[in-house]
Amino acid sequence: MSNLDIIIFVVYGVIIIGVGNFLARSKGSGQSSENYFFANKTLPWFLVGSSIIAANISAEQFIGMSGSGFAIGLGIATYEWIAALILIVVAKYFLPVFIDKKIFTMPQFLALRYDNRIKTILAIFWISLFVFVNLTSILYLGALTLKSIFGIKLIYGIIGLAVFSLLYTIVNGLKAIASTDIIQVFFLLIGGLVTTWFAVNSVGGNTGIINGFETMFAEIPDKFHMIIKHTDPNYFYLPGIRAIVGGIWIAGIYYFGANQYIIQKAFGAKSLREAQRGMVFAGYLKLILPFVVVIPGIAAFALGADLAKPDEAYPWILANIVPAGIKGLIFAALIAAIVSSFSAIINSTSTIFTIDLYKPYINKNASEKQLVTVGRISGVAAMAIAVIVAPLLGSIDQAFQFIQEYTGMISPGITAIFVFGMFWKRTTSTAALWGTILSIPVSAAIKFLIPGMPFLDQMMVSFIIISIVIVVISLLDKKENQTKGLEISRQIFRTDKLFNLLSIIILIIFSAIYIIFW
Numbered sequence: 001m002s003n004l005d006i007i008i009f010v011v012y013g014v015i016i017i018g019v020g021n022f023l024a025r026s027k028g029s030g031q032s033s034e035n036y037f038f039a040n041k042t043l044p045w046f047l048v049g050s051s052i053i054a055a056n057i058s059a060e061q062f063i064g065m066s067g068s069g070f071a072i073g074l075g076i077a078t079y080e081w082i083a084a085l086i087l088i089v090v091a092k093y094f095l096p097v098f099i100d101k102k103i104f105t106m107p108q109f110l111a112l113r114y115d116n117r118i119k120t121i122l123a124i125f126w127i128s129l130f131v132f133v134n135l136t137s138i139l140y141l142g143a144l145t146l147k148s149i150f151g152i153k154l155i156y157g158i159i160g161l162a163v164f165s166l167l168y169t170i171v172n173g174l175k176a177i178a179s180t181d182i183i184q185v186f187f188l189l190i191g192g193l194v195t196t197w198f199a200v201n202s203v204g205g206n207t208g209i210i211n212g213f214e215t216m217f218a219e220i221p222d223k224f225h226m227i228i229k230h231t232d233p234n235y236f237y238l239p240g241i242r243a244i245v246g247g248i249w250i251a252g253i254y255y256f257g258a259n260q261y262i263i264q265k266a267f268g269a270k271s272l273r274e275a276q277r278g279m280v281f282a283g284y285l286k287l288i289l290p291f292v293v294v295i296p297g298i299a300a301f302a303l304g305a306d307l308a309k310p311d312e313a314y315p316w317i318l319a320n321i322v323p324a325g326i327k328g329l330i331f332a333a334l335i336a337a338i339v340s341s342f343s344a345i346i347n348s349t350s351t352i353f354t355i356d357l358y359k360p361y362i363n364k365n366a367s368e369k370q371l372v373t374v375g376r377i378s379g380v381a382a383m384a385i386a387v388i389v390a391p392l393l394g395s396i397d398q399a400f401q402f403i404q405e406y407t408g409m410i411s412p413g414i415t416a417i418f419v420f421g422m423f424w425k426r427t428t429s430t431a432a433l434w435g436t437i438l439s440i441p442v443s444a445a446i447k448f449l450i451p452g453m454p455f456l457d458q459m460m461v462s463f464i465i466i467s468i469v470i471v472v473i474s475l476l477d478k479k480e481n482q483t484k485g486l487e488i489s490r491q492i493f494r495t496d497k498l499f500n501l502l503s504i505i506i507l508i509i510f511s512a513i514y515i516i517f518w
Contacts, residue, residue: 005328012187012332016180016339017167043268047182048278051265051344052087053285054181057188058341061293062334063141066317067310069297072234073223074517077290078243081510084283086252088503091266091279094257096492097422099272106260107356113421113484114429116360118436122414123356126260127382129410130349134261135342135386140393142338145315145331158390161335162383165343177343184336185285191330192292198326199299199317216302223298226517239454244514247408247459254411258418261348276495280502287509342383350379408455409447412463413439420470425485431473435466442466 043051061080068076103109106126111119143157152160197209204212217224228238239246256262269275293314300313307316318327318334354375359366366374417435420427443462446453453461495503 002324002328004325005331008325008328009332009335012329012336013164016183016336017164019180019183041268042270043265043274043278044270045274045277045281048265048269048275049281049285050185051177051181051268052262052279052282053289054177054184054188054337054340055261055265055344056282056341057185057289057293057337058138058141061289062192062337063145063311063314065290065293066297066300066314067312068237069223069294070301070305070307070313071297071310072228072237073220073225073298074290074294075226075228075234075238075243077294078226078238078248080286080289080293081513082244082248083252083256084286084506085510086249086256087279087283087286088506090253090257090263091276091499092495092503093493094263094418094422095266095275095279096272097486097488098263098267099275100488100492101486104267105352105355106258106263107352110417110421110432111356113486114417114432115484118417118429118432119356120361121433121436123352125410126352127349127357130261130345131382131385132389134345135349135382136390137393138338138342138345139386139390141311142335142342143390144311145318145334145338155391158387161339161342162387164335165339165346166380166383177340177347180336181340184333184340187329187333188337189285189288189292191326191333193288194326195317195322195330196291196295196299198321198323199296199303202321203299203302212299216298220298220302223301224517226514236452236454237456239457242454242460243456247412247456247463250415250459250463251408251411251456253419254415258414260352261345264348264351265344273496273499276499277502280499280506283506284502287506346379346382349382350375353378408459409443409462410439412443412459413466416463416466416470420467420474422486422488424474426474427470427485428474428477429484430477431470434473435470438466438469 065076065079097103098109101109101112103112107119107123110122139158139161140154142161143152143154146152146157146160147154200209200212200216201207202212204210204215222232226244227240228235228243230240266275266279269278296317297310297313300307300317303321305313305316305320307313318331322330354371358374358378359371363370413435417427417432420435421432439462442465443458446458446461447455450458
């Protein structure tokens with residue numbers, strides 16, 4: 001990194017912190033819990049969409065997916081392109097239910113549909129998952145980038161990222177996050193595409209990006225197949241055609257439809273229409289992302305990068321291919337995205353703790369000021385725990401796969417209880433409770449008994465088993481009152497012409513990609 005790069009990085013960081021604090025405070029973000037946790041429901045569609053992507057794009061994608069691109073190839077982009085379709089499904093069928101029932105947290109929905117037992121169990125579980133898996137992995141991968149480029153010790157990088165987040169997120173809440181996300185996403189996409197241009201151009205001997213792609217297609221054609229063959233050692237991660245139609249939908253519906261730190265951005269929207277348009281906008285950004293986060297990893301492989309582990313692919317490109325000046329801007333945007341994801345998860349962790357645990361069980365009469373204070377304190381506590389645990393992830397080879405695999409152990413059960421809770425009135429609270437309890441044991445048993453089964457297949461099998469359990473218990477449970485089944489009008493699922501047109505275009509683009517790179 002040159003002095004110019006360092007100056008650009010520092011200036012960018014100051015701008016992000018300044019903008020986040022100024023815009024958030026100018027609208028009184030700290031005066032009420034609704035303002036702090038949900039931006040007072042004032043977000044327009046472009047802030048909803050950009051904020052969803054900013055929460056999603058992080059070290060997991062830039063570092064983890066580039067690492068998987070290096071190891072697997074373009075096939076790992078399945079997670080991004082399938083996500084564009086899943087966002088449409090969530091926007092059309094999940095959001096209308098949540099907003100119609102005035103839901104603000106996922107545990108709140110479970111209490112409304114089932115009972116407080118399930119709400120409390122999953123509130124505690126989600127907080128644990130966010131802190132010990134999501135926050136720690138983001139801090140670790142972000143610090144790995146700092147170590148690779150700046151030479152900063154891992155622990156100092158972890159602490160630095162946490163403090164950066166603390167400077168504007170803990171004080172100001174969701175409005176501060178959303179206010180800066182549009183800036184971050186713009187620079188991430190532009191900067192990321194510039195990085196891809198330099199990387200691919202270098203593969204072609206600096207004769208242009210077209211030559212670079214032609215060289216990669218000719219020299220490493222196996223890296224450009226979306227459907228992984230059974231004989232490929234990476235089949236475990238992407239099991240052929242089932243990677244498109246199988247367990248990835250279970251993981252995706254959970255992540256975008258029942259995951260607080262993603263769906264909370266939509267809850268902050270001005271209206272259902274704004275929230276839905278924000279999600280379809282996020283879907284278009286998802287179509288672009290593989291060219292930002294996967295192609296650089298493939299280019300690093302084509303350039304013969306000597307890496308200790310695949311997750312070093314993106315830092316290697318930044319350090320060895322991207323020129324001074326531009327490197328500083330891209331690196332600053334990358335760190336900002338890491339902090340944005342970190343901040344979004346902290347905000348949602350504190351939201352669940354404050355609204356679903358603190359207020360109902362500790363202080364039922366808490367004032368708005370007390371709720372905001374508890375939200376800030378719980379956010380700092382979550383951050384501190386993540387800082388302590390993050391260094392322990394250093395032994396993992398592909399962090400993105402670690403996150404997907406272990407999150408996948410709980411997503412089948414949670415997806416099942418949400419889907420059945422929304423769309424089958426006969427589902428009982430007892431059945432949902434058993435679905436919750438069995439989620440991890442069933443997934444762990446499948447993993448132990450059939451270790452060679454691809455983990456996306458494991459998720460699908462687990463989802464089917466848990467669904468059968470829910471259906472059987474619900475049908476056998478004659479005593480439980482069924483009045484908690486949701487009354488849902490079909491009218492709420494109607495979407496406007498613009499949303500429908502944009503959704504069809506995404507489907508066409510998705511189909512074309514898989515036809516070309518089959």
